[in-house]
Amino acid sequence: MTQLSDENRLDDAGTAGTAGTKGPASADGALAHALDRAHVFHSWSAQAALDPIAIAGGLGSLVWDFDGTSYLDFASQLVNVNIGHRHPRVVAAIQAQADVLPTVAPANANLTRGQAASAIVGHAPAGMSKVFFTNGGADANENAIRLARLHTGRDKILSAYRSYHGNTGAAVVATGDWRRIPNEFARGHVHFFGPYLYRSEFWAASPEQETERALRHLEHVLQAEGPQSVAAILLETVVGTAGVLVPPPGYLPGVRALADRYGVLLILDEVMAGFGRTGAWFAFDHFDVTPDLITFAKGVNSGYVPVGGVIIADPIAATFDHRVFPGGLTYSGHPLAMASIVATLDAMATEGIVANAARIGADLLAPGLADLAARHRSIGEVRGLGVFWALELVTDRATREPVPAAFMGALKAELMRRHLLPFLAENRIHVVPPCVVTDDEVARALAIYDEALTVAEATL
Structure with a gap:
């Protein structure tokens, strides 16, 4: 996993820290991963190949690992953290x-x-x-x-x-x-x-x-x-x-x-x-x-x-x-x-959180995702409301053939590499940030989707 720049690092208080810092927190991350693989039985999964990220904390639309690397949580975990992390x-x-x-x-x-x-x-x-x-x-x-x-x-x-x-x-x-x-x-x-x-x-x-x-x-x-x-x-x-x-x-x-x-x-x-x-x-x-x-x-x-x-x-x-x-x-x-x-x-x-979700959907996600669709041949359809959207991905817009699993795997890797936690299902990206997501966070996420789709489309 590539490291974030300083402004995307977090210390224990959830504020900017020093990039590349290793120490007790990193050891805790390794322990969390080891204990998970030794003792936790995961849902809807074949267990042997799992390699879960160890999440140490979160705030708003961000989560971070034990090394302090932060990620935009555009899955809202399982589309449930509507009010954001640690309100x-x-x-x-x-x-x-x-x-x-x-x-x-x-x-x-x-x-x-x-x-x-x-x-x-x-x-x-x-x-x-x-x-x-x-x-x-x-x-x-x-x-x-x-x-x-x-x-x-x-x-x-x-x-x-x-x-x-x-x-x-x-x-x-x-x-x-x-x-x-x-x-x-x-x-x-x-x-x-x-x-x-x-x-x-x-x-x-x-x-x-x-x-x-x-x-x-x-x-x-x-x-x-x-x-x-x-x-x-x-x-x-x-x-x-x-x-x-x-x-x-x-x-x-x-x-x-x-x-x-x-x-x-x-x-x-x-x-x-x-x-x-x-x-x-x-x-x-x-x-x-x-x-x-x-x-x-x-x-x-x-x-x-x-x-x-x-x-x-x-x-x-x-x-x-x-x-x-x-x-x-x-x-x-x-x-x-x-x-x-x-x-x-x-x-x-x-705090106007429901209204914020409506505004984010109408003013930012709807036009922003439509713009992505105009520039990416793999996006067959954009649909959604509020902070509840999906991009349906296809190999060909005329036939609407879904992209293969290998494409989705490559896309997930690119999104994670750019520090966005995605929600992927079958041939779709579900764009589902917390209702408290900010305009700047949406802009950053749209840029990440753009970059990741560009790389993944090269495999089609």
Whole structure:
């Protein structure tokens, strides 16, 4: 790894340090790497060839290793550090809560938990006043599915092939991508194709055609499965890991109308897209649609403490007024997580962080990524909202053939060499910085993407 210039080095306080300094911190980095390789079993990976970077610290949109070399975090780790690394108000809230009550059973009332739930529903649609807290996004989707089945008395869940909903029993089977296939142990899941005009399953030539034909396809699946057997349609509002697929105009309202027509619930998965990522509090705020259940995690507290949850429409919550809800988690509403939510949502509101994400997307990323596409033949499509974007990379714009894995490997190496942590998936770069990213950081990242693409394209 090449070393950064002095202005890109960091000392222990996160300020500029001296380039090339070696010492105890470097030894800690070597130890972190050695312990990881000896004892940590990584997700979604063949273990033998892994060579992870050891991250020592972070601040805002930057992280750094144990040698003090800093990187722009344009992956937001796993598209969850919306408020940025080490936001002082969130850190202070966790510390303060730990000093008062570091844990409490979910059966007890807890002031911080109530405040967190109140803050969350304050951004939800009217008629959604209850939150069930979970440990993350996967079990949020798991419990939304459970709620839908118990409320409707039906079994089947319809979800899209291009989706990711988590790695627990029902959530991973609701997932549409390859990760579902070795894990198909849950019952009652049916998949359909959602809209994706760039690679349309419906031979559509316009967004309007894609919407019309995708909705017709979904209705046919509903009819073929028997609507009386379907509990819910589960959708990522904006598809995340599978491509940052922004739904075309009219699609989500059309899904809502189908759900209403057939008495089916609509669950919107906002785990990745929610809490500022698209430049709105919830991604569905862009699309004039109200779901019955909303799942969340990630951006609600930027993952400072593991947490997720389900926002529940009042009629569904009322189902369990005099009927036991058969679900629970030891750490549901954990007070450290609750304190981090309260501080995060307050900071986002008072510091204009959601508005910053919207401005960055509209004024900088949209034109900046379009300019990259105009100059790089490997960019087939640019799509996104807020700080949630993808560049789809192709070997040929006419055929839209995806670039090979070797290209993506070379591209990742070039991005890392220029000190940008990327989020790469299949043949795509996902451009997903924290919502607090600055204009200068975006400009620097765009220059790095430009340079790295230029080098990688020489291999095509």
